[in-house]
Amino acid sequence: MSGRNLNLLGLVLVGVVGLIFMFFTPHFADLDTVLELTVYMIMAILALSLALVWGYGGILCFGQSAFFGLGAYTYAIAMFNMGESTLPVVLAVILPAAFAALLGYFMFYGRISDVYLGVITLTVTLILFNSVNSTAGPEFHIGAARLGGFNGIPGIPPLNWPFNKGAAVDLEGMFYLSTGSLLLTYFGLRLLLASQFGRIIVGIRENERRAELLGYDPRAYKLATFTIGGALAGFAGCLFANWGAFVSPTIFGLAQSAQIIIWVIVGGRGTLIGPVIGCIGIQWLSAALGANQPSGGSDLWSKIFANAPLILGVILIAFVLLVPRGLVPTAADVAAFVLRGRRRREQRGLEPQQAE
Amino acid sequence: MDLFVLLAIQVLYAVASLALISVGLAIIFGMMRVINLAHGEFLMLGGYAAIVATSHGISIWISMLIVAPIVVGVIGIVVERTIIRFLYGRMIDTMLATWGLSLFLVGLTTAIFGNTTVGISAPLGSIEIGAYRTSAYTLFVIGISVVVLGTIFAGLRWTRLGLIARGTMQNANMAAALGVNPPRVYAITFGIGAALSGLAGAVLAPVSGVFPTIGVAYIAKAFITVIGGGAAILSGTVSAAVLFGTINQIATFVTTPVFGEVALLGAAVILIRVLPQGITGRFFRRSL
Numbered sequence: 001m002s003g004r005n006l007n008l009l010g011l012v013l014v015g016v017v018g019l020i021f022m023f024f025t026p027h028f029a030d031l032d033t034v035l036e037l038t039v040y041m042i043m044a045i046l047a048l049s050l051a052l053v054w055g056y057g058g059i060l061c062f063g064q065s066a067f068f069g070l071g072a073y074t075y076a077i078a079m080f081n082m083g084e085s086t087l088p089v090v091l092a093v094i095l096p097a098a099f100a101a102l103l104g105y106f107m108f109y110g111r112i113s114d115v116y117l118g119v120i121t122l123t124v125t126l127i128l129f130n131s132v133n134s135t136a137g138p139e140f141h142i143g144a145a146r147l148g149g150f151n152g153i154p155g156i157p158p159l160n161w162p163f164n165k166g167a168a169v170d171l172e173g174m175f176y177l178s179t180g181s182l183l184l185t186y187f188g189l190r191l192l193l194a195s196q197f198g199r200i201i202v203g204i205r206e207n208e209r210r211a212e213l214l215g216y217d218p219r220a221y222k223l224a225t226f227t228i229g230g231a232l233a234g235f236a237g238c239l240f241a242n243w244g245a246f247v248s249p250t251i252f253g254l255a256q257s258a259q260i261i262i263w264v265i266v267g268g269r270g271t272l273i274g275p276v277i278g279c280i281g282i283q284w285l286s287a288a289l290g291a292n293q294p295s296g297g298s299d300l301w302s303k304i305f306a307n308a309p310l311i312l313g314v315i316l317i318a319f320v321l322l323v324p325r326g327l328v329p330t331a332a333d334v335a336a337f338v339l340r341g342r343r344r345r346e347q348r349g350l351e352p353q354q355a356e
Numbered sequence: 357m358d359l360f361v362l363l364a365i366q367v368l369y370a371v372a373s374l375a376l377i378s379v380g381l382a383i384i385f386g387m388m389r390v391i392n393l394a395h396g397e398f399l400m401l402g403g404y405a406a407i408v409a410t411s412h413g414i415s416i417w418i419s420m421l422i423v424a425p426i427v428v429g430v431i432g433i434v435v436e437r438t439i440i441r442f443l444y445g446r447m448i449d450t451m452l453a454t455w456g457l458s459l460f461l462v463g464l465t466t467a468i469f470g471n472t473t474v475g476i477s478a479p480l481g482s483i484e485i486g487a488y489r490t491s492a493y494t495l496f497v498i499g500i501s502v503v504v505l506g507t508i509f510a511g512l513r514w515t516r517l518g519l520i521a522r523g524t525m526q527n528a529n530m531a532a533a534l535g536v537n538p539p540r541v542y543a544i545t546f547g548i549g550a551a552l553s554g555l556a557g558a559v560l561a562p563v564s565g566v567f568p569t570i571g572v573a574y575i576a577k578a579f580i581t582v583i584g585g586g587a588a589i590l591s592g593t594v595s596a597a598v599l600f601g602t603i604n605q606i607a608t609f610v611t612t613p614v615f616g617e618v619a620l621l622g623a624a625v626i627l628i629r630v631l632p633q634g635i636t637g638r639f640f641r642r643s644l
Contacts, residue, residue, distance in 0.1 A: 060448055110629045115391060115447055119583050120625055126576045127621045134614040254572055258459060265452065310463025316456030320449050321442060 022179040026172045034175050040280045041178035046236040047263040047279035053229035055269040058205030063121030065256040067096040067230040071237025072247040076156045080145035085159045092238035093231050100230025108219040129252040152248025268326025362488045369494045371601030372501035378581040380553030386589035387525045387545045393454040396571025397461040402428045402557025403566035424558035425551040432550020436543050465568040475565035580624035586634020595635045
């Protein structure tokens with residue numbers, strides 16, 4: 001099988017598995033599981049946004065959670081003011097995208113190197129966190145929405161069908177919506193990356209100077225990638241605000257940013273399915289370890305195992321040191337090695353494997 | 357007039373504490389081009405070391421100025437030997453690994469000490485300036501940062517170790533050809549940087565208290581000070597600390613502490629945009 005066919009097979013496989021998962025899960029799983037899976041799907045969209053920006057665009061953004069949080073807050077605030085979810089959803093995508101565009105213009109057109117870029121995105125995230133965290137008083141409000149500071153905004157009204165205020169989306173509807181959006185995002189990004197634009201941003205990641213000498217403006221392409229990433233993260237934030245009907249400043253926090261980066265590292269940079277797998281796997285692991293209960297157990301061992309930062313930290317260090325390319329590319333390497341061995345035995349010529 | 361003196365002391369304090377929390381990071385970054393995202397946690401560990409030592413009956417001065425730097429310095433050397441040394445030259449990967457380390461240390465201290473703030477009361481009492489009172493400890497922090505920065509300058513400028521360190525920093529291969537062992541220099545440098553972070557964390561512990569996630573409060577400020585300062589370790593850190601500390605304290609004075617932080621971070625973003633090489637990329641280029 002050539003690389004192209006393999007690629008196509010992978011796409012079909014993802015589509016089929018995704019659709020089966022989407023349509024059958026609510027019939028077989030209880031509501032609790034469906035609810036849990038919904039948040040995995042939402043976070044997977046967030047993971048995809050960084051997979052594009054970092055994995056393909058080569059832009060290490062430590063502040064992807066800023067756009068996520070901005071999307072969530074925009075949705076919440078707009079919802080309290082409008083009461084009908086069509087415009088708030090649009091705003092929750094446009095506002096983070098605009099913010100990403102502004103920040104990106106500032107960084108890319110300033111020709112800031114990638115490490116400094118990481119520091120700036122980190123700083124901006126902290127500015128947002130600090131500012132929103134300190135808006136607890138009743139004097140901080142936008143229209144009818146109180147910002148709530150460190151208490152967050154509870155009781156966010158749910159989504160409804162476009163332009164139909166009465167028809168709120170229920171929990172199962174949320175699952176369909178999130179999973180559907182994830183699949184659409186995945187295939188949309190695959191399409192984007194197969195286009196000329198996608199080729200160029202990967203070219204820029206590989207060698208910025210060379211791409212520039214070939215006549216492409218890396219600043220504009222990076223800016224576009226960053227903006228798309230911001231829009232996707234904002235959309236995920238909007239769904240997240242909807243899912244829990246609650247947002248608090250912790251979604252701007254460093255822990256959230258770290259999580260997104262860990263998903264991408266674990267899954268593999270330069271793939272799309274990797275970060276999705278990484279995201280779902282890590283979240284499942286955190287839930288299984290009981291890491292989401294902040295108090296943990298009483299004895300030392302349960303304190304250590306029910307301790308999200310500790311486990312995530314170990315995972316991050318282990319992957320950077322031992323599996324720096326992530327699970328999916330490493331698995332692909334192993335598979336290619338096995339395939340190549342067989343092909344050699346069949347006395348056929350070597351074909352270059354196309355990386356995803 | 358009294359108010360002016362008070363404000364001046366507060367600005368000096370902001371500058372001094374900024375320089376103090378940044379200098380360990382600056383040494384590690386300036387010498388080894390390693391961005392240590394666990395820097396905030398080194399500060400936090402310094403604070404805990406001082407508090408634990410004090411609660412075991414050791415004098416607060418000894419636990420702050422001797423125990424904390426030694427403990428964190430040893431931790432730093434262990435970290436360099438077990439994690440960092442595999443990642444030299446891979447800047448992004450070091451950033452990620454040290455971030456993992458930072459999460460790990462936060463988790464570990466939470467498991468051991470619990471998620472609460474512990475503190476020790478600041479010694480030295482207070483002094484009066486006209487109608488106002490301020491803590492004498494503030495002056496101590498200013499003094500200690502002057503001493504620390506002076507010692508680093510003297511060490512780098514006049515000692516053999518400083519000479520070797522500067523030589524390795526400029527050209528590791530050449531230094532190796534002349535008989536220096538760069539990995540050892542790196543390990544020692546990392547240890548010294550960590551020890552200074554521990555000292556800073558311990559000295560600031562009576563002011564802010566210590567809790568497992570306090571590193572986050574330090575890390576951004578330390579980072580932008582180092583990055584804003586640019587390549588020169590000392591003059592960069594000092595000039596950036598003066599700029600950012602002044603902006604922070606004046607904005608705090610005019611509005612609220614939260615807005616002061618935001619002004620500091622905002623100023624840093626603009627500075628990096630205007631001077632991507634940092635202050636010493638443009639000014640004081642030949643300084644230490």
